[in-house]
Amino acid sequence: MSPPAADTLESLAITRLKGVGPRAAERLARLGLITLEDVLFHLPFRYEDRTRITPIGALRPEQGVVIEGEVMAADVVFGKRRSLLCKVADGTGLVALRFYHFSAAQKNSLEKGRAIRVYGEPRPGAAGLEFYHPEYQTGPDLPPLERALTPVYPTTEGVSQKLLRNLAGQALHWLQGHPPEELIPPALLDQSGLPGLAAALTKLHHPQPDGPVDLLLDGQHPAVKRLVMEEMVAHQLGMLTKRAGQKALAAPPLRGDTLPRRLLENLPFTLTGAQQRVIGEIRADLARRHPALRLIQGDVGSGKTLVAACAALIAIEAGHQVALMAPTELLAEQHLANFRHWLASLGIDVHWLAGGMGAKARRDTLAALADGHGAMVVGTHALFQEAVRFQRLGLIVIDEQHRFGVQQRLALREKGRFGNQVPHQLTLTATPIPRTLAMSVYGDLDTSAIDEMPPGRKPIQTLALPVSRRDQVVERIRAACRDGTQAYWVCTLIEESDELQAEAAEATFETLKQALPELTIELVHGRLKGREKAERMARFASGAAQLLVATTVIEVGVDVPNASLMVMENAERLGLAQLHQLRGRVGRGSAQSYCLLLYQTPLSQTARRRLAVMRETTDGFVIAEEDLKLRGPGEWLGTRQTGELAFRIADLVRDEALMSPARAVGESLLKSYPDRVERLLRRWLRGGEDFADV
Template sequence: MNLDHLLETPIVYLKGVGPKRADLLKSELNIFTFKDLIEHYPFRYVDKSKFFKISEIKGDMPSIQIEGSILSLNKLGVGKSKRLVAKFSDGSSQIDLVWFKQIKWIQSSINLEKNYVVFGKPNFFNGSYSIIHPEITESKEYSKIKSNFFPVYSTTDKLSRVGLNSRGISKIIINLISNLSKKIDETLSNEILRKLNLPSLHESFINIHQPSSIYQMQISSKRLKFDEFFYLQLYLLKNKLLNKKKLKGHDFKIVGINFNNYYNNVLKFDLTNAQKRVLKEIRKDLAGSAHMNRLLQGDVGSGKTLVAILSMLISLDNGFQSCLMAPTEILAQQHYETISKELKSIGVNVQILTGSTKKSQRKVIHEKLLSGDIDILVGTHALIEDSVQFKSLGIVIIDEQHRFGVAQRGKLWKKNNLYPPHILVMTATPIPRTLSMTIYGDLDISIIDELPPGRKVINTIWKSDRSRLQIISLMKREISLGRQIYVVFPLIEESKKLDHKNLMDGYENLIREFPLPDFQISIVHGKMTNEEKEYEMKRFVDGIANILVATTVIEVGVNVPNASVMIIESSERFGLSQLHQLRGRVGRGSDQSYCVLVSGDKLSSEAKKRLSTMVKHTDGFKISEVDLEIRGPGDLMGTQQSGIINFKIADLIKDNKILVRAREEVKSLLKEDSDLSKPKNILIKNRLQRYKSQEMNWGRIS
């Protein structure tokens, strides 16, 4: 039997479904085909191996199972108290079974002449026990069930009204399994199955829905999870392999005068071991004939910009230009100032191009780019305009890649005629290892996991609103020492009017505490024009303003070494990643820095976990793992990228060991048989082709 042909059958044709149920399965659970149904896996199992007597019911018992017959069935009450009550007897004692929902359907489905198995939680009320909304199965039907481990499926009220509660879904899945009497086509080689001691796909599909033991359920679950991870990793790593073969890049074999002059004579400190390791990985990429497509992860202040400068100098030593694209003008300006200052003494021509560059300057830059007089161009989205043409672009550095769309980044590829420029994508947002293996699985990844020596650990303090006097005292002390302070308020679209009011109230309070002319306060919020925001930010960057009050997240990369305090108001409303990024705005100089998390008293358990994590950890990668745990992968990466991680049964957090093993197996497989042409791997090759067409509908991330 061909698995795909059978499982692509529309769900309406399955026994026990029909048109009405089929429409609801489609709209409520996205179940369109047999395949969708068999992949609607249980989210837990209930052990129903033991039967109780009604006389044994006592205290606060969990859900129990009893067997007997229904003596009477009556509708009682009116309005919201309307209910269906059945007198149930096991031959020696009686108990009430009560339903408040689906009364009509349940009443029509019960036969007083038949025996039933009842499962539910006993409830003690008015001196007697009852079971509210029990599961009820005919004894004759129950006897056909082979397992004592009963699956529990997610469902909805609409489905339950047509008999497709968890039990009803289980019934139609059993009907489907009875259609799978012949063996389902395997998707893994015998070698992998033997090596990992995994059951066949056929056994796994059956036993995940009808396990006869906990072990059988666990091993089937492991097999199906492994499959999901295996084919995602195979798709990503095979793509990566193909790109390396097909996408040629300029080979930068020379590390010459510009790099060596800067490294030996200009650089005032040693690189960290992490920076050296990452630079070595980049040099190896650039020296080969393949196109580099690398993601550089590094916590705030870890020295990614220096790695970018050295990479661009390698490009220059090989006769090529470079460009660095930042998401905002203020960031581009800071990069430009840093890079031009660093490279001025060795005669490297660095220019900047942004939306506010004057037309006359723009014309000169365009001409000098084409003539090759400009070595490094720093800019914003202005760099991707068609009019911006290079003589020979060798490497593109993209800062904070999640701010740019795929199409925008793709335009940079077309700036060269022969080969696309090498791409180095930098992010200060730490990405958990399990996510980087999925979202960025087809990129090479470098991580700077070490901060430069001499950096003092930021002291993170969690305070309630009641500690306002202590917070003001800390601010005044730091300002008296000549330092600057950020005060950040949340801005959520749903409550932006109230949030704006909170910001303005906070600003007014600060003006009273820090009056002119002794203190200067800048403010940045969404209702200001870009020019106004730039002006206020510049006052803070130039050291004129002592305090910067803002609603928007302070731009990643904004560098004010003199800022030593970050105060985050209503900190419970920020995500962990935002809190960590904000904290990274301070601690850039040699002074002790502080991050003060100000919160209300009534906090959810999640908010408490976020804030206590911030106090406990300064390592961005540890924080990102907790963030993944709290929010889940889809939410962590945002809706754009969540499609890739919409697994049917696997879980990136709980099943990361299976993911790592699947990736190892894929690497081993491709090392031995990169084209999957060996006879033993034909099954895998065929399944990969189907996987590409059925599962993968997302574009390249970078």
């Protein structure tokens, strides 16, 4: 591909702008700002209106405004914290400015009678409406008001909004003589009613106050749509190049019918139609000479693990090894128990590799994998450590892959690399992925959905109850366990601390032991050692204990068909996906199961909606879509792992309708304009093209 022409925005270094020396350039590089084009595509995420003065008497809480008035007093006051309190009046009312961090010079500058202009968001405080640490200017000659809305940019430590606004203004000036190249040909992009790229960028960085600001903020303005479409095309190109990178690699063709058939003949039940369909898709994948990369999503209890077992047996029958990696030891142990149970009758040993195992057991597993006698291993992160060697690794199964970073997944794949040949890979997830996220974040994967539950399963009945009815819930547990079923009591805290979670669970455990002395109760939390945790879980699974008190450590991987009652304390603190995952610990047998959501009042509007959705449906795919609407894509995805792609201006919920057209444009660009692909990736993904081999 030919490099960009000299003196284009794409080629000009950010140091060409005033105010950018070596130190500033280093800080700006952390934001991905290397060239002038990078500055222009570093877009505001909101705007402040500093173009008009709001009378103090018309202030509303938490609305960003500019006020002008006269300083009436500025005094140091002592309460819970020492602060500087400045009172400002304008003839329509009085408001306070409060500063917790201030200097003597600042106090002296706020002398009585001085004119002052303030920008900020007033909030209710001890002195009525107060501005906390607002921006302000004082003096007899205040500068003119802003003529355009003030953009607010994503930033990082050491990079101020003032600097970013200054750089954007300079870059817009350069834009007049060096417009950015339209990398998507108009023939491919339906631009009816949409502005050109230069006009769209100018509008977003420098919107006029008399324009349709609401359309800008809501993402409905044509300038926003123009850039959203290009960003979505770039993301689809990222997915397509990742997929092409996969297909450029080789993989061993794996075929086998006898072992999977023997496994299914030994089962006391038949597979669902959905399981049979997905196994057929996997069988076709594994028979090819390039690596399978398939995401298998299915609701809790839909039978994903059995599908993975059939895939493993195809690989083993073909003479290759299989590694299954799970994010937690508890989940990995559950997989180990299932696979040993299913594969023992076929004469196949399933090995174990995790951080907490003894030295001799570890040496034995490593030796079996290295000499090829270990056909299958189940484990945690320990699987991709340097000491692990495989002889013929042909298939990797990763459970809940979003909990692993890209480099961790790559490290395990490299264990099976032989020249240009790598293992096939299957990914399991019990968190159904909304369609828009599947297309944007997992677009490089083939996807299969196990969208049918085993016969005989009854939908879980869910009730939401205030914590004031806790005693009635305890009696409900007593009655259920007296009837021969088992129950979970899950303790949740909003803090992520294992120690605090454990303390909450221990306190609940002691309270329930006193309230239910006739029951055998076990306690499981994240601070227990692996062996102790496994022993307690085993006692519950065997029926020796009737009630399991636990933290959210039991979110996945726990399968006790006799458990038919789930109580979740502080349910309003959890997201829909986690609530649904925890609820899936019951309803795994033929008995009618119940889930009781205990909540604290008052409930926020979002919490109220979450609990309503849980009552209305048990369909994980419906719940995933609702969760995406409530939380938005950024929070739904959680902390993005290194190498995963995040949007800068597009919104996956708002802009869902553009996803399919963007993929079609991306495919056409790859086919007809391959020389533009890398530049689009560089413009929007800032290095995302480097992950084509992930």
